Amino acid sequence: MVTSRETKRWVLPKGWAEPDLAPHELAAKEAFEEAGLIGTVEEEPAGSYQYNKRLPGGRVVLCEVGVFPLWVERQLKKWPERKQRKTRWFTFGQAALAVEEGDLAILLLRLAAPDR
Numbered sequence: 001m002v003t004s005r006e007t008k009r010w011v012l013p014k015g016w017a018e019p020d021l022a023p024h025e026l027a028a029k030e031a032f033e034e035a036g037l038i039g040t041v042e043e044e045p046a047g048s049y050q051y052n053k054r055l056p057g058g059r060v061v062l063c064e065v066g067v068f069p070l071w072v073e074r075q076l077k078k079w080p081e082r083k084q085r086k087t088r089w090f091t092f093g094q095a096a097l098a099v100e101e102g103d104l105a106i107l108l109l110r111l112a113a114p115d116r
Contacts, residue, residue, distance in 0.1 A: 001095055002034045003086045006054075010088070010098040013037075014065050027068035035087045036079030039072040046111060049103035067107060 001010045013034040018026055028041040045066040053063045075087070090098060092112030096105040 001088055001090050001098065002081075005081075005084050008086075009100050010090075010095070011101075012065070012067060012104070023066050024068045027066070028070060031070050032076075033080045034085055036076035036082060037070060037072050038074050038076065039070045041071075042069045044068075047107045049101060049107050051101045051104070065104075067104075 002013055003009065004011050013027070013030040015026060015030040015033075017023070018029075021029065022043070023045070024041045024043045028039075031037040031039075031041075046069050048064055048066045050062055050064050052060045054060055092108045096108040096112070099105050099108070
């Protein structure tokens with residue numbers, strides 16, 4: 001998990017869609033930029049969740065986030081946003097308790113279930 005830049009709450013790495021990247025490729029790119037993670041990303045999402053994104057100027061938009069599993073091979077010592085965010089490893093259950101987005105907590109708990 002990483003902290004968000006502004007509110008410092010625990011979140012998954014995520015970003016805005018980019019036309020030249022498939023969704024799973026964007027997930028891997030954001031995991032690298034925000035947490036320094038290198039690994040193999042699955043092409044199919046494990047699920048999705050919605051949250052309200054606060055934009056500059058106070059406007060709020062509803063965002064749908066696809067969650068793509070990344071099989072982490074290593075975490076780099078230096079990465080682009082290392083001075084803007086904290087990172088921490090959580091179990092799925094711990095992560096569900098740490099996030100503020102209810103839909104994300106439900107997804108994390110589903111991923112923690114042994115029969116998934």
